[in-house]
Every structure is written in structure tokens, then in C-alpha cells.
Amino acid sequence: MADLPPLREVIARHGLSASKALGQNFLLDAQLLDRITAVPGDLHDRAVLEIGPGPGGLTRALLKAGARVTAIEMDRRCLPALAELEIAFPGRLRVIEGDAMKLDHDAIMGEPYAAVANLPYNVGTALFTGWLSAEEWPPRWTSLTLMFQQEVAQRIVAQPGTDAYGRLAVLTQWRSTARLAMKVHRSAFTPSPKVMSAIVHLEPAAMPDGVSPRVLERVTEAAFGQRRKMLRQSLKGIPGALGTLEALAIDPQRRAETLSVAEFVAVARELS
Known part of the structure; x- marks a missing residue:
């Protein structure tokens, strides 16, 4: 040098x-x-x-x-x-x-x-x-x-x-x-x-099983694309998303910025 x-x-x-x-x-x-x-x-x-x-x-x-x-x-x-x-x-x-x-x-x-x-x-x-x-x-x-x-x-x-x-x-x-x-x-x-x-x-890090990057991307794009709206509004365009929120006991009145990474991954896993 x-x-x-x-x-x-x-x-x-x-x-x-x-x-x-x-x-x-x-x-x-x-x-x-x-x-x-x-x-x-x-x-x-x-x-x-x-x-x-x-x-x-x-x-x-x-x-x-x-x-x-x-x-x-x-x-x-x-x-x-x-x-x-x-x-x-x-x-x-x-x-x-x-x-x-x-x-x-x-x-x-x-x-x-x-x-x-x-x-x-x-x-x-x-x-x-x-x-x-x-x-x-x-x-x-x-x-x-x-x-x-x-x-x-x-x-x-x-x-x-x-x-x-x-x-x-x-x-x-x-x-x-x-x-x-x-x-x-x-x-x-x-x-x-x-x-x-x-x-x-x-x-x-280790990748959680059963999660598609494409599905996670689609969920987060919809959720944060309308981040000031409740999830029941921002995710309604994704087939099965609202039912997935109910199955996971995630309140659909929450907004995207309140969900943890683990919760987003759980939603994507169910939709995958």
C-alpha cells in the first residue's frame, strides 16, 4: 500500500x-x-x-x-x-x-x-x-x-x-x-x-418454512401502500387475506406499521 x-x-x-x-x-x-x-x-x-x-x-x-x-x-x-x-x-x-x-x-x-x-x-x-x-x-x-x-x-x-x-x-x-x-x-x-x-x-438468518418471498412482498406492498388505512381495507384485494387475519387473531382494524415482522410472516405463510 x-x-x-x-x-x-x-x-x-x-x-x-x-x-x-x-x-x-x-x-x-x-x-x-x-x-x-x-x-x-x-x-x-x-x-x-x-x-x-x-x-x-x-x-x-x-x-x-x-x-x-x-x-x-x-x-x-x-x-x-x-x-x-x-x-x-x-x-x-x-x-x-x-x-x-x-x-x-x-x-x-x-x-x-x-x-x-x-x-x-x-x-x-x-x-x-x-x-x-x-x-x-x-x-x-x-x-x-x-x-x-x-x-x-x-x-x-x-x-x-x-x-x-x-x-x-x-x-x-x-x-x-x-x-x-x-x-x-x-x-x-x-x-x-x-x-x-x-x-x-x-x-x-434461517428462513421460516413455507413462506414465499413473492407472497410476503405482495402482502407488504398492499399493507404499506395504504399504510394509514386499516388492514381490512388495505388487504381486501388479496384473496384469503382477511380470513387469514381472523384465523391468526390479528385485529383487521390495526394498521400496517403496528404489525411485527413475525406477524407479516405468519400471514404470508398462511397465504402461501
């Missing part, structure tokens, strides 16, 4: 700038990046998937921590900077040019892996829900350590009865244990975004 030029110098030399269209915001603070890579624990010789490495700030920190990194980048402008890291860390970094939304991450990795990423803001939630919505469980990933806008991070770890509690919290907490690991001030990024960010860390 001592032989690598400063990241700012690399960015200037390659004429890089963060693309708003790609949801990019570059992290340059080496100490902060080291703190992020410490969140998932010891990464020595672990396979790590990184999405959207940009000029390679987080990639450097992951390699410094001893990880074997596969980085998916769709911005061709960043590939020469990442190629320099491939040379500096022979056999430890593999860069794949492509759209992470369209690639099979499990097939690319070929082994259990941790995902660590400063996700592009414009696709972060979609990538995240994709990891959590797979029919097969447990997943190939062993942990997810991901940067989100702070508002999204709070929705992921939200508890029932709070304004942030919704579909994302139910999906996340059904299949994983999640915690907000650290907040990141917007001044840490180049350019500085208008919002604060946060790191969320997840580890997969």
Missing part, C-alpha cells in the same frame, strides 16, 4: 469525476475506508464482492485487509485506475466490467462471499432487495456491508410503530439480522451529496 499513489492523484491523472447519472460519490478518506472494511470482521483470504468500486478507494482498503476482491464496475472511465490495483495486488483483484443489476453474483463468485460496497445511490435499494429476495435460502453471501443514504439505512433497521418501518424492514428482518454499523457524514464524499449516509451490516 505504501507504494500506491494517493487516490486524489490517481483520480486527477485519469481525469475522473463522479457521475451523477451513475449515482457515484467517491470516498477518499483512507481511515474511514479502513473502518468500513473492519465492520464485517476479519477479511483475510475471504472472497469479497464489491459493486461500483469507482477509482478504487474501498477496493484499496479491502485489499489492504487481505481480501480476495471481485469488483463489478460499469463505468469504463474507472477501469484504468482499477487495472493499476490489479497489477499492485497480483491474483487478489478481479475487475469485471458490467452492470451489477444484470449479472449473476453467485455464479461470478463461485464460492461463499461477503459483499462490501459503497452502493451507487440510484440502484442500491434494488441490488439490496435482490440479494434478500432469492427463492433459495440460505444464500451464497455470508454477510452484506453496504453504504446507503441514511434514510434508506434507517428504513432497513426500523422497528414496528415507527415512521421508517415498512416493506424494506420486513423483508430485511425476515431473512437476516441487521444493524446500522456507522453513520458517514456527507462531507466525507467527493462530491459531497445533499444527504447523510450510513453503513448497514447484515448476516443471513
Whole structure:
């Protein structure tokens, strides 16, 4: 690492700038990046998937921590900077040019892996829900350590009865244990975004038997799509839902934000 030029110098030399269209915001603070890579624990010789490495700030920190990194980048402008890291860390970094939304991450990795990423803001939630919505469980990933806008991070770890509690919290907490690991001030990024960010860390949990992700998604979409209405109104469009509430002794006059994750899962199990 001592032989690598400063990241700012690399960015200037390659004429890089963060693309708003790609949801990019570059992290340059080496100490902060080291703190992020410490969140998932010891990464020595672990396979790590990184999405959207940009000029390679987080990639450097992951390699410094001893990880074997596969980085998916769709911005061709960043590939020469990442190629320099491939040379500096022979056999430890593999860069794949492509759209992470369209690639099979499990097939690319070929082994259990941790995902660590400063996700592009414009696709972060979609990538995240994709990891959590797979029919097969447990997943190939062993942990997810991901940067989100702070508002999204709070929705992921939200508890029932709070304004942030919704579909994302139910999906996340059904299949994983999640915690907000650290907040990141917007001044840490180049350019500085208008919002604060946060790191969320997840580890997969055992999947309850007999529950379809698609059914759970349909139930939560209906319930939280009209979250100020009683369940008897918001769920009436789902065949069997009102009878399921009665069978489970869930008061149909309750609103979606009052139901626990376990109650949503119980409803989805009956409908599945």
C-alpha cells in the first residue's frame, strides 16, 4: 500500500469525476475506508464482492485487509485506475466490467462471499432487495456491508410503530439480522451529496418454512401502500387475506406499521 499513489492523484491523472447519472460519490478518506472494511470482521483470504468500486478507494482498503476482491464496475472511465490495483495486488483483484443489476453474483463468485460496497445511490435499494429476495435460502453471501443514504439505512433497521418501518424492514428482518454499523457524514464524499449516509451490516438468518418471498412482498406492498388505512381495507384485494387475519387473531382494524415482522410472516405463510 505504501507504494500506491494517493487516490486524489490517481483520480486527477485519469481525469475522473463522479457521475451523477451513475449515482457515484467517491470516498477518499483512507481511515474511514479502513473502518468500513473492519465492520464485517476479519477479511483475510475471504472472497469479497464489491459493486461500483469507482477509482478504487474501498477496493484499496479491502485489499489492504487481505481480501480476495471481485469488483463489478460499469463505468469504463474507472477501469484504468482499477487495472493499476490489479497489477499492485497480483491474483487478489478481479475487475469485471458490467452492470451489477444484470449479472449473476453467485455464479461470478463461485464460492461463499461477503459483499462490501459503497452502493451507487440510484440502484442500491434494488441490488439490496435482490440479494434478500432469492427463492433459495440460505444464500451464497455470508454477510452484506453496504453504504446507503441514511434514510434508506434507517428504513432497513426500523422497528414496528415507527415512521421508517415498512416493506424494506420486513423483508430485511425476515431473512437476516441487521444493524446500522456507522453513520458517514456527507462531507466525507467527493462530491459531497445533499444527504447523510450510513453503513448497514447484515448476516443471513434461517428462513421460516413455507413462506414465499413473492407472497410476503405482495402482502407488504398492499399493507404499506395504504399504510394509514386499516388492514381490512388495505388487504381486501388479496384473496384469503382477511380470513387469514381472523384465523391468526390479528385485529383487521390495526394498521400496517403496528404489525411485527413475525406477524407479516405468519400471514404470508398462511397465504402461501
